[in-house]
Amino acid sequence: MDAFAAFFMVFTDLKLLALVAAGTFAGVYIGAIPGLSVTMAVSILISFTFSWDVHPAIALMIGIFMGGVYGGSRTAILLNIPGAPSAIATAMDGYPMAQRGEAGTAIGITTVMSFFGGFIGIIVLALAAPSVSQFALKFQPRDYMLLAILGILLVGSLSGESLVKGIFSGAFGILIGMVGMDPLTFTGRFTYDLPLMQSGISFIAVMIGMFGVSEALAQLHHLDSAAVKQKISRIVPSFGTIKKYLPLSLQTSSIGVIIGALPGTGGDIAALMAYDHAKRVTRKPSRPFGKGAIEGLVAPETANNAAVGGAFIPMMTLGIPGDAVTAIMIGALFIHGLNPGPMLMVEQPDMFWFIVGALVVANFFMLIFGLTGIRLFTKIVEMPRAVLIPMIMLLSVVGAYAVNNSITDVYWMLAFGVLGYFMRSYGYPLGPVILGVILSRLLDDNWRRAIISEREDLGRFFHGILTSPLSLALFLAVIFIFFSQTPLWTRLKAKLLRNKNQEAQ
Amino acid sequence: MSPTDHDTDAMQDDVTDLHEHPRDTRRPGEAGFTILLLLASLFLLYSAYDISGFEALSAPGTLPMVTTLIMCLTGGLIALRTWKLPQIAGQTFSREILPPVLIVMALLLLGYALALKPLGFLPTSFLFLTLSIKLLWRQGWGRTLAISLLTLAIIYLVFRVIFSVLMPAGIFPEAEMLQFFRNMLGGGA
Amino acid sequence: MKHLIIGTVSALAFTATGALAQDYPSKEIAGIIQWGAGGSTDTVMRAVTPHAEDVLGGTVVMQNVTGGVGAIGLNQVASAAADGYTLLMGAENPLLYKVMGLGQKDYSDFVPINILARGTPILVAGKDAPFDDYAGMLAYIKENPGEVRFGSTGPGGLPSVVTAMINAVEGEQDVIFVPYDGDGPALTALQGGAIDVMPAVLGAAIEGIKAGAMKPLLVFEPEAVATLPDTPTAISANEGYNQYLPWGPFFGIFVRTDTPAEAVEKLTAAYKEAAEQAPFLELMSNRGFTPLNISGDEAQAFLDDWQSTTAWLMQDAGLTKASPEDFGIAKPAE
Structure with a gap:
């Protein structure tokens, strides 16, 4: 079988087509429900498809993956509860749109842009996988650390009324991520000798608590106000709209592919970085960011779907997972007698082209399922709040439990829900908390790896940063963004300008 | 719009626009909350020091100390700023921040979480849904019961039956019940 | 979704016949x-589990x-009921919990249902490492003290045990x-040059070795392995490794000690058959694992032996938090 035939295998085989469709459909809903994750669904499928051939098994998994990454945006937009970590950034502008009655438009744009981002990811996978993976391998611990710092600087974009509160929230998030047995030395950190603290605090529990329960509690203030009527006349965005956001979506898709291809970073970080990028490069957003800017939807949604293709890059070329889902898929390939690794592309290029083909099909189905059934979804937000709030709470509890089958996670979730409510009430932004939790391990582990590799010598550490082109570029980006995001720079600039003006006078 | 735009015209109003919206009043309870956060941060800083002290740059406690130090500094700054502000007029803690309905719902949630393990998923969830919908919706028992049963059935189907998430069984023998139905289905097929 | 449901239902068709004939299992079994x-x-x-499910009904x-x-x-699992409805699916690590201070419980609180397979440790180097074989590595370390970067996975992990063996045999x-x-x-980092040497399990490194992305230095087996016949064995490099080998990480399925005999017997029989299936054996050999498929006393003896070798090795390397003696772990016979 040549590459061409392998690529079109899914298009022509009705059974495979149906499996990808079923997977994508299921994925959209799995992604939309907080607590049900693509990772979980795909690992269940490993046993379930054990006796199948490899092609149908992978086709089903790819469908779920594609649909799931997209599905997270649904609940983010409608309920302000991201169904999956990669939809956190989507909630920031998607929910304000839903509150204006524009949920239909928001979902429409999200779907089309996810489709677009997905395609960019697939194209890069198909055309440039070997070179991208070689680039991804170049990342040393210090580069991952710099990347994490770059991510943490997003706090500036995510803080609402006060940067100081944003920094506090971000640091708090990083701290949450550090609780538990340190995975590198098995020293307890903030465990206070309590067994329940040892496994750390589940990130998903924090996310569901901070976004789900705290949102539900906050909604209790508006019990008697009528639900927002959603107009769903215009779902598919016009061609003009798509054209307008084309340059931005190309940039954010590229961010998505690269971050997705890096082992150890995935769609969640990609989406947040893309959101930040959009905020920096967009001069005149359709509305201010955080108040329902279309750009704030376009950026994260293109990026997280582009990250899907990206995640397959190291998996297909090196046998290294790009994220948790591709890690399970590698296991699935093993079970089905394939040996994912650097030789897979050489020995079995068919498998590569089959996966690319399946991704393309899944992407189309995502578009179809995304643009249909919106009416039903928007009905959810039109339910009376008095019914919706208990439902959200129940779903939060079940979701937090389901992640790790742990009642402890439920308690954590509730604690963070209540804390989140107070933080919300007093103007502490919650986005940075989640950002901190996501990046905590990346930052801490890689900082320590980097400094251990240089024998605890800061001189050697900085020498390494300055002599490696990649590290240097990341380092300069960190410096640039740091100064441009803090008032320090603008104050300095204002002062300089004033001096200049005075001189001129 | 953001200050990294190289557009100097836009730069001027950005400074105040994006980052700092200093409120000129504080909300009820806000001052107390900042103090609580500051105290918690100080305690966490001490805990962070306790992990490994100043052992090495790569020690497990190094970054936690940096992080908690940042929390202490920003927490202190926030507390200072907040205390200077006058309290917003006409708002009370028990109305704007923690009205009775919120306390009741939070307690219901807590009760739900506590009873989940001993009582089991189905009875606890049913109780929680019925009580909270009845309390918030103020409709008849019929509609309340119907809604909560329907919601519970959907969640049970998705999580327990399709995704095999083993929710705590508790007093209700739901695993055996499920097996019974499966046997019936399996026997019929 | 439809497929999942249909699949679940059809998979349960097997359940029906089994559950009617016998009491166990009368509900789902949780595998942790x-x-x-x-x-x-x-x-x-x-x-391995899908086939065991079929046998088990x-x-x-x-x-x-x-x-x-x-x-x-x-x-x-230890705090769940000892009724055979909660299985522990684990690896070798718990046998070191006590000496490493990571927990008060280990497999002595459990009955082994099946020890499925054992892995082969291998020492690999990055393709740009300045040495090509084991002797070259030792010489390079000697000439450049404190420069060679070994990957590790924390105390008690396979790399720490293999490194302890190297230190015990070749000196610190x-x-x-x-x-x-x-x-x-860690192997990703090895390919990117962030570390130079990594003690890993053969299955994880084999594809990288075949592609020339990493160099195999030494396999920790008494005899050469089929997949890498040219890689020297640890014993050929130094006789001293003899006392520790064969050694390797393993996978096993366990239930609590007080589980009813009926459940233990049924589970043991089911997993025994499942581990004999050709696709499973093929998977194991592809990934470089040696199938064991042992249960009962044989499995217990394997566990005891593994624990005593490893715990004392770690103790002698000074990596433990408590002496194996405190937990009644016998010193291995010389």
């Missing part, structure tokens, strides 16, 4: 996997309960240990 989704323990367990719902080097999952090596989350991420 100590390690995360996509890891080798996860893959092995999810591969029941459903095994597998869940990943991760954290604390697997201790969280182990404790969860002055190298840097860079900690990673597991051998997967």
